[in-house]
Amino acid sequence: MAIKRKTLTRHGREGFKNIRRNGWMSFASMSAVAIMLFVVGAFAFLIVNTNHLIDTIENDVEIRAFFEHDADASEQESVLEEVESHDSVENVVYRDRDEGLDVFMESMGSDGEVFENLREENPLNDALIIQATDPQMTAAVAEEVNAQSAIESVEYGESILGQLFTVTNYVRILGGALVIGLIFTSVFLISNTIKLTILSRKDEIQIMKLVGATNSFVRFPFFIEGALIGLIGAIIPIAGLTVGYSYLYSFMYDQVPFFTFVEPNPMIWQISGLLLLVSILVGIFGSQMSVRKFLKV
Amino acid sequence: MITMKRVRKTYPNGVQALNGMNIHIDKGEFVYVVGPSGAGKTTFIKLMIRELKPSEGLIQINGNNLGDLSDKQIPYLRRKIGVVFQDFKLFTKLSVYENIAFALEVIEEEPEQIKTKVMDVLDIVGLKSKARFNTSELSGGEKQRIAIARAIVNQPAILIADEPTGNLDPETAWSIMGTLEEINNRGTTIVMATHNSHIVNTLKKRVIAIENGKVVRDEVGGSYGYQA
Secondary structure, three states: OOOOHHHHHHHHHHHHHHHHHOHHHHHHHHHHHHHHHHHHHHHHHHHHHHHHHHHHHHHOOOEEEEEOOOOOHHHHHHHHHHHHOOOOEEEEEEEOHHHHHHHHHHHOHHHHHHHHHHOOOOOOOOEEEEEEOOHHHHHHHHHHHHOOOOEEEEEOOHHHHHHHHHHHHHHHHHHHHHHHHHHHHHHHHHHHHHHHHHHOOHHHHHHHHHOOOOHHHHHHHHHHHHHHHHHHHHHHHHHHHHHHHHHHHHHHHHHOOOOOOOOHHHHHHHHHHHHHHHHHHHHHHHHHHHHHHHOOO | OEEEEEEEEEOOOOOEEEEEEEEEEOOOOEEEEEOOOOOOHHHHHHHHOOOOOOOEEEEEEOOEEHHHOOHHHHHHHHOOEEEEOOOOOOOOOOEHHHHHHHHHHHOOOOHHHHHHHHHHHHHHOOOHHHOOOEHHHOOHHHHHHHHHHHHHOOOOOEEEEEOOOOOOOHHHHHHHHHHHHHHHHOOOEEEEEOOOHHHHHHOOOEEEEEEOOEEEEEEEOOOOOOOO
16 A cells, blocks of 8 residues: 555654654664764775785786897797787886896996996896786796796796785685674664664554554654664764775875875765665664564554 | 454463453443453453454454454554553653544544644543643643543544553542543443442443453443452
């Protein structure tokens, strides 16, 4: 049976009024929502940034493939073409021995100039600097490049790479597990708090039923109330996290130049939207589950 | 109007509250239901508003067999029966007006109609001036009047009252009886469970006495018949 519009208006109004009528209980529910969302939200920011850090580290992984000294331009060209067309290769840069020396000298700072006289008899090799599409594919790509006859050797920090990926994979799995666990815990805690507020209104529901209210008539205002508790409870943590993160981001940007946080926009809106949605849904879920128990009168 | 035939009610814990109850009440009657505590009066009332289902037997109200009602139909039955309880069962956080209006909101009455009907019924119970009061500010007698007002605002054919004077001092109890009698005079059938011997013996009506889950006495103009 379709609900009449005035009844819908009535339910909405009652939902709002109930928040005020049950002042302290509503406050308690909203506080529980706010605290849990704050923890979940802060953790979400932490995880996103940890992933960002891991990505940054992993993306620094590159393969340096050195050509044989006697490899001529056409041999080098054909290797470069082959590497460029490889599915797992993101980016290739050709660096001849002159550039190699420049980079080397620059890395030595002011002492580097003494190596300038090596330029005539440059002992360095022409090289390819390769980045794999997926950093975890680095070793496989390096193997393939090394198999080319014009390549003398490849370097990609193989000794620490294996360990790095082990660590980063663990961190990712652990982070994911923690987020899921935290969300479950907060859903449980929030819906439980809302349950308590409705538990105290058992008599009220009983009277409604005795006066001839249908189940949906009893439920609807609680639906609105649950959604409102979720909504209002989410506002403070979302505002706090947004302001806090933006501040932290600019602070890090100024103070720690070698590592930047994930840009607030649009990440902050995505996480806020998600928190808000979860919060409202949990509010509704908690209220409906607890009302259901008392409807059998 | 109200018919019970061979009604039995056994609770899950094995207690047999009603044991073959037969009753017939006609439209417009005023009936006292009396009997010692635990005789089955409350079970009798709960069966009429389908708070409970009978274990056996037939209950008809306005020609509807309550045994045939689905859970979804129960609210519609209750809208035709006003109920007044000893403990009033008012919404404690709502105003007098809101308490009565609730019964009309349930049947999706038009807002203007709600206002008129609530004020009319408050006039009947003599509490028009307290419409905006919170129910917690009212005396026991006033609370019971509001409960009665809520029970009759939908103009039900039947008003069931479970110990409506149980929590009230004698003077207030009598004024409540006056209100109930006035409602009865307007054509509403009233079934009132009571322990108040003075009222039953003074304001003579049909008396149905229940003992051990059965009707043991049924006489028009009868007396209370138990030690007060």
